[in-house]
Amino acid sequence: MPAVPPSRRPKRPPAPPQDRGLAHELMQQIQDNQGDPDFMTSLGRGLAVLSVFSQHPREVTMSQISSDTGISRAAVRRVLYTLEKLGYVGEQGRGFVLLPRVLGMGGAYVASSSMTAAAQPVLDALRDAVHESCSLGVLDGDDILYVARAETVRIMSIGLRAGSRLPAYCTSMGRVLLASLPRDTLEGYLERNPLRPRTERTVTRMDDFLDLLEKVRREGASLVDQELEIGLRSIAVPVRSRSGDVVAALNIGTQAGRIGLGVMQTQLLPRLREAAQRLGTLLN
Structure with missing residues (x-):
């Protein structure tokens, strides 16, 4: 896919105070479906409330949920009451936590x-x-969603596991998947997601970012050096189905002080490509 022409490149909106998050995306989808008579808004709001728990490491208060979703505190209280009665959340300290029953869904x-x-x-x-x-990882909404992981030692300040979410624009898997999107879909993503600096190394100029995606398309790999978190390097390649469609991304993450960029390209990348090809042949 050719690079987006300068005249059509979306302007970067002002940076929001925090990442949008899954709850925000769900609330936008709820709003978009308001006119559908078969759409259950109350169920959608309940799922949005549940999604907030993935964004906070400890108990979540009604105020936090209301702030993250835009749902009134009164409505949040009713959702939490229902989830508590059904055994999905419980009170802890000043807020609420998920209970083991939610593991059944995952x-x-x-x-x-x-x-x-x-x-x-x-x-x-x-x-x-x-x-x-x-x-x-796969694209889920505007984020990278981790669907499987094999870990050695923790290399990030946050723990990653299946179900974790990260911004797509500053991660190696995210860039691989963004590079595979049709032009109009990519433009929509860029309009919704300002390129906010996560570290001093994060690429935030739109022209530079689009050039990077073009390089990823051309080379079939993305190497991100400490743009998400200082000390973290990662390299990713696409996973293609038997029909040739990009269905996921596979990456290797490492500590910057242990492995240099040259080693990642000459030693890790060939192994990564082999694994992605092997996985692709196993998919229907």
Whole structure:
């Protein structure tokens, strides 16, 4: 796909005070479906409330949920009351926490996903070969969603696992998947997501970012050096189905002080490509 012409490149909007998050995306989707008589707004709001818990490491208060979703405190209270009665959340301290029953929903996806089932042995073998953490991700809304992971030691300040979400624009897997999008879809993503600096190394100029995506398309790989978090480097390649469509991204993440950029390209990238090709042949 050719680069977006300068005349059509979207202007970068002012940076919001914080990342939009899944709850914001869900609330926007709820708003977009208001005219559909078959759409259950109350169920949508309940799912939006549940999504807030993935964005906070500890208990969540009604005020936080109301702020993240835009739902009134009174409505949030009713949602939490219902979820508590059904055994999905419980009170703790000054807020609420998820209860083990929610694991049934995530476990059902893992058990039923052919991609996840095929990926884990491939990730485990790749991790054992390179002695670095490896992940498989897909685009979910505007974020990268981790669907499988094989870890050695934690290399980020936040713990990553299946179900974790990160911004797409400043991650290696995100750039691989953004580079595969049709032009109009990519333009929509860029209009919704300002290129906010996560570190002093994050690429935030639109022209530079689009040039990077063009390089990713051309080379079939993305190497991100400490743009998400200082000390973290990662390299990713697309995973293609048997029909040739990009369906996911596979990456290796490492500590910047341990492995240089040249080693990542000459030693890790060939192994990564082999694993992605092997995984692609296993997908329906």
